[in-house]
Amino acid sequence: MPRQSDAIKTAIKNAVDIVGLVGEYLPLHRAGSRHKALCPFHDDHNPSLEVNPERQTFKCWVCGAGGDVLEFVQKIERIEFPEALRMLAERAGIVLESGPATGAGSGPEGPSKSELTAALAWAEGAFEEALGRHEPARAYVEGRGLTAATAQRFRLGYAPDDPAWLFEAARRRGVSRDLLEKSGLAIRPEDAPGKAHARFRGRLIFPIHDERGRPVGFGGRILPEAERAASSRGFRVAKYVNSPETAIFQKRRILYAADLAKSACREAGWVAVMEGYTDVMAAHQVGLANVVATLGTAFGDDHVPMLRRLADRAVLVYDGDEAGQSAAERALEIFLGHELDVRVLSLPSGLDPCDFLLSEGADAFRKLAADALDPLAFVLNRARSRFDLDSIEGARRGAEWVLGILCRVPSRPGSVQDLALNKALDSLAHALRLPIGPLARRLRELRGAARRKAPAGASAAGAGPAPTEASAAEQAAAAIPAAADILRAMDPVERELVSIVVAQPEVVARLVARVPLAAIRDDAARAILDAAYDLYGQGAAATFDAIMENLDDPRPRSVVAHLSDLQDGLDRPELQPLDAVQFPPGTWGERLEPVLGRLAERERLTRLADLRQALEETDRTAEPDAYRALQLEYRRLLTQRAGTSDKKTRPDPTFRA
Template identity: 40%
Template sequence: MATDLSNDLREQVRAQTDIVGLISEAMSLQPRMGGREYAGLCPFHEDHDPSLRVYPDRQTYKCWVCNEGGDVFSWIQKREAVGFREALEILARRASIEIPKHSGRSDGSSENKAALFEVLVWAEGIFHQEFVSGPSGSKARDYIRSRGFTAETVRRFRVGYHPNDWEWLQRQARGKFSNDQLEAVKLIGKRDGDRGYYDNFVDRVVFPIRNERAQVVGFGGRVLPGADDSHGKYWNSPESPVFFKSRLVYGLDFAREGLKQSGTAVVTEGYTDCIMCHQHGLNNVVGTLGTALTDQHVTTLKRFVKKVVLVYDGDNAGQRAAEKAVERFVAQDVDLRIMTLPENKDPDEYLSAYGADAWRELADAAPEAWEYKFQTLRKRYTLDTVSSRQQVLDEMLTVLSVAPKNAANIREGMYLSNLAQRLGASEQQVRDRYRDLRGRTVRRTAVMDEPPMADEELTRLLSGKLTRDDRMECELLQILFTAPELGPTIQEHVAPDTIRHPHLRKLLSVCYAQLDVSTTPSRDGLFAAIEDGGLKRLAVWLDAESQAKRLGQKLTDKDGLGGLPAAGSPAGAGHETTRGASTAQAGDAPRLDDGCPLLLRRSIENLQWRREEQSHQRIAVQLSADGDGTRRLDESAAELLRKAAEFHQRRANKKAPV
């Protein structure tokens, strides 16, 4: 990151970003311990029990299962797949904090995501303005009115229009954005043979598509009646650095409160149906972008609600889509329901004919997906013969067998027992048949965003598998995060190369760099200086461990230890504690003053003693290599021998710190 982005700016952005509010934009959080912490389903692994904790007082989050953690910057970096600088820019704009102009961009390319969001916001405004008052937008306005959309709905959802002109948007952007920037967010495309560019969304009603933080990331275009629909009636932005079609749930930014209040998400197949539901006061409705429901959609929704109701038209196509959705259900730990609209109506027609109350009743009565599938097969095959029951059994078991990650799901056993009872077969026979089908089925695995494999040494630390040296080094950093005002003392007595673990050494170096430029060391300042995602996770873990150990209290205890196990000793084992003003000083290291807390004194002296032991080992090796002991010692060897004798004398007179 460029040095011209000051740490003051980072701390200002961090201070003005409420981490609970930020994370709540992506998932549902429940207060615990009187609001001292919040819990939610971790988005970084397959979580069934809320394992993510958000700590508002410390402005951090941590998953106690996968060890993912960090602060507001880490959250944006992980969720948006951006670097630290772009995360800072996103959060600064969110907090209405102006970034100094001299700081520039992280690079000059349009791939900077903060810059891409600016292009999309501008395009949303241009499209909406053309729809509302542009001379070419009259036919689009007539079409939207014919569909029953009100002026308030048009304003709220920022409905737009692109005129029937293949270079209209490019002309509008001149002097504001380059064609490279427009192409980066897929507003335009390149003509064949390098013959310039063409606009996308030509002669279409345009619907902005937003992510969970209400940022415009793309657009959906609906062709007007009578216009050329050879490219499809609906056309969404191609994927871009900020738009991922299979992950997005349309309308989530509008539905968040409705989801929270109802505990249920109702999912339509498109954005126009979703918008009409909101116009009728159904504020817990979201939509897919013309795609089938994916595991990623369900994973996103279950962070907000416990029940998901999928809405399908009552025609044959709708019923086929509903059956396919059931297979997704068994791979997800969520209460999924299937709602089919009667009389082959689509949502718009049903709401116009029967109203919002009838819709709510239909949603409340929607059967579970498993039950829907069973009843569909029962109608198709009947259960009058052994053959038909065998057919129903095999199809139901196939649904289970293709579901990834289902073997550990407790529902699996319930399903098998239910099938045995309803089809008149023994449960053991059903289980045997299921085992056979599962072995022969080519499993379809869900496309999930697995976090990248972390460095093995970092993973080992975060999982708590610490060596004696690790515990010693972690204790020093835990003290630093607990009491940053002690940083200058630590910096004076412990050089970064004293730390053996590479990640802990790098983290200490980052903290020292921050201490060098800070007049008042603070925990927030240290966190703001850490840009690397892995180091941020490590810092959060160390901070959480220091809280669990109550290091803040122990640093002020009379003996400075408060019963804390020695950093270098096995947990729960007896230990000796160094007393006195200076013990086991390494070589000519500065002496610790009497104002140093005893807990910190012990931690520093342990590291100093370890370093001196290491130095002595090198001396022993060197003496051994100098000869077989028959020659006279030269002056250099004599000096090495003298140092070795001094070391052994100190060891005999005083025990090394534990």
Template identity: 40%
Template sequence: MPSDQVEQTKQVKAASDIVAVVGSYLALHAAGKVFKAICPFHNDSRPSLDIDPARQRYKCWSCGAHGDVFAFVMHQEKVGFKEARAILANKVGIKLDEQVSPQDRHRARLLEVMRWAQGKYAYQLLEGDIGEAARKYLGERKLSGKTVRDFGLGFAPIDGDWLARLAASERVPEETLVEVGLTAVRDGNRGQYDRFRDRVMFPIKDVRGQVVGFGGRIMPNSPYASRAPKYYNSAETPLFSKSELLYGLDLARHGGAAAGYLAVVEGYTDVMMAHQCGVPQVVATMGTALNARHVAQLRRYVPKVVLVYDADAGGYTGVDRALEIFVSQDVELAVATLPEGLDPCDLLVRPDGVETFKQVLASAVDALDFKLNRLLERNTTPSVETARRILDDVLVIMAAAPPTPNQAAQVKQELIVTRLSHRLGLKQETVWARLGELRKGHEQKERDQRAKERDQRPAPVVRPDTVLPTTERPRGGAKTGPAEAAERQLVELLLADPALVPVAAAQLTPDEVTHSGLRRILAELYAIHAAGAVPDLESLRARLDDRPDLFDAAANRLHPVGQQMQDREQWLQRLLKWFADRKAQDEAKRAKDQLSGASEEQTIELLRRIQKTQPPKRSAG
């Protein structure tokens, strides 16, 4: 963040009294030197939230929510730091002088074209004569006019170049239309044609409510219906990635925060009907399975995710894929099963459908129990061999999951093992041992695959003037403990004393830090310094806008520890020496590993490199 923006951030914070800001959202009452309020971040029954005007901080003594005025607005509005800063700046009348990069300006132009197109589609649906059939179709689906307007639905006429001609008449750049996936160039460069024709248009928005893509549903009586896909989404563009977006999240996030969870369904109309019927905590994927990027978005807003499945959905394979993601995530996963043969939209339009749907969501079963129940349904009194197969079915998912990144995820795995041992009548030691075996097998398969891929590539030629290629350091193993301790201490020091950042940057790269979270913080501190700003917490907050969990750890756990450290310069030098020694040891190991099969010339160079990594011998006496 440039230094002028840092100063503006400090001005906004200084002008935003936390009592006034929180009071604009909640009812406050004085209690001695602080103010109290009902905490909005959990189901609070008594005033648990303290607002301290002296420290300009808030803290809930029940759920643990805490922070400054920026953190409160971020949590309350469910926005990132930049949006929270803009909200506060507007409240106190400070005009922000944002630094806009060429990439940001280009993205803004793309978004403007998407807004333009959405307006044209919406007009055709709501006002145009050719949209009458589409209006009738939506009415048959029981979607109200308010719901259609709230979600911004539209209609793309059947004409092959309707939008392209409209864009030309209004001087919308042709190349921009192609870039956002609304039109394409005909063969032979003979003009453009519309990608969406004779379709009800569902704008797909990001979490800020900006249109980034479209989903089009072919009209049932369209001449294209027999030879075109029923639903057609925008192609991948700089704005649109179907593997990252969740339909309706911009409208569902507040409802999810109130309900304590977000429910994931499959269809656009399922989401719309749920919102129309007073169940706003519902989103949908874009025709893809739930993945880690989806989960990263969901966990910003809720602690729990409910996957909604049809009772006749064959195999529930999506549950296994989701379980693999959630095993190592600090998010609860549950599965809700709809009555057989009904999707949410069909269920909700029934006379008792709304209450039934709410009951389905409320009775969602923990995903692990859901899987175990399904495995045990066919074996009410399982034999030893059946119990072993059931155990392996679950542990294989855990073995394939990414390494647990934090203590909460490790606790989750311990709870899973405890539950498995209880349900299957096995000792916990037995379950842990089998999990270890399966993990080793999974890791070996991955090593074999990497080796196979390396064998298929040309072998590198080692010359005296080349640097040996580095390999990724294992994230587990014996070095994990001391490595993470040293890496944590390094970040603690730099957060507490920003003046030491250039010293560290001159001797250590972020790639040498194995912990992904600490590596990201270190890289951002370096980037802030390189941009000419002071790498302090205020600057770091903006650069970690996409990872509020990391900023919370930096500000409330790492930074306070660093402030307690004495003789920081000497401590930093000891840490840098530790990193240098580790790097030398790794270099020696890599060189030794390459000795086998090396040519005579290569062997000499490798031995020379190994020698350089050895500490100098002390003279006798």
């Protein structure tokens, strides 16, 4: 793009109303002659972004972000100045000064975001036209209970099962193959780099738009007829195929249908978050328009500001089965760290959101949403269902599990979160029939341990100006130790466990019920195991690529990548494992059993120390029943071997009861 004159830049700035521009991204509230919003550039809890229509500027008084319309677009879209100038020029109807002609994507930096968006907009129209000509695809949509009007509203399309269709249509429109590849519409296999293939074939197409309604990617669902045809040729095909990560599409930063739900969310004051395309479409069809979905990813920190821009309250919708409830647990661990009013709605068992909405309607769903549980109440309910709180061991495990989640809640004295946390502690103490003091002390210990493990210099969200993206990335890169050093620093038991999990995805099914995340001490190991459990809950295999996709922290990502590089060794269990002294060579099953045994023994010893402390803190005269129960549990665990059932115990000669 040639350098533009100052006159052109000034004309663009004067032509674009900054209030209208910012209002397309954020809900604005008038404050006198100015407007305010939650700042999208840091974890904002009180509206600190101010828009001044007279000066045509924006300013955040917390993180320091500010500038004119061009700088706002650069920051919010994460693009460079030339691209921001081009976007705003198109918006204002101003023709930029031209330079030497170049073909799309021929520059050293490849196609611009505007060119990628234009290519996807063309493809969206082509897919939509193809759906109108393909009766089986329309019949499939109708069979899911979705009307033609709903299909049109969501711009549903169809990708013909013809290898040449996309390229012929693109050639007629003047869209280059390079642009098809860069936009994710085509793929060039590594084993045949000279030939490109259409990414979507024989699939129902779900266009994915950003918050401004621009196409940024697609999701494709294989149709039964195409699946049968592939099977007859000896191929297995994925049920869903999604656009890859591109310059304009990062699925962790997109909520499906946010552009269509924006107005309804602000009007209703809450947004429902589901997991599937058809769930959202069914909701809109029955008149519940304040509904969005994640794009097949677990919840992450990036989703929180997006939801906060839509509404003040988010209702997470999950199936009532065990997999759905486990997914809700993992989501809440993210949301509890932020000041967003979150509720959990569990649908009746056996019904997914699409079926429920089409059969029961919007009012029935709204009634369930009104009764949705707050996160802490949900966690307590899950503890009651997961653990036998009437037994000493069950109560201990349940308390540790709940406190491990509660310690993620930011401590802000006097805040609504702090009041809710105190209420949750009180409810937990009541459920366990224990005084609240020991639980509060244990919570403080867990928080202290978390702070000690936090990177040096880390501060609470919103505590000060946010660093620039470049400086943050540089600091983060400099702070990450080598993967080999991270592995070397791990507890040998946890190091071996991570090696096995990454190499053998099928072992995750055995670990879910036997190894709680709270039992893993190393942050990187716990994050990898959490990602594997997350995939298991979604019914997916915990492969290298899948685990990497579910990890945001660069430390565990580097560990998984390093283990991937050691693939030959991992695939040959007869080789020496990472810690040959601690774990002798053997099959994966032979290596897993001692890991599980050592983890169980470590848990037993930790529990003994906790019981010893509890006995010392319990008044034997004032609380004889509680003291006796603790004493019996201590003696039982004292002689119990890891992995064995309860046996007759004998007292510890070094402990005076």
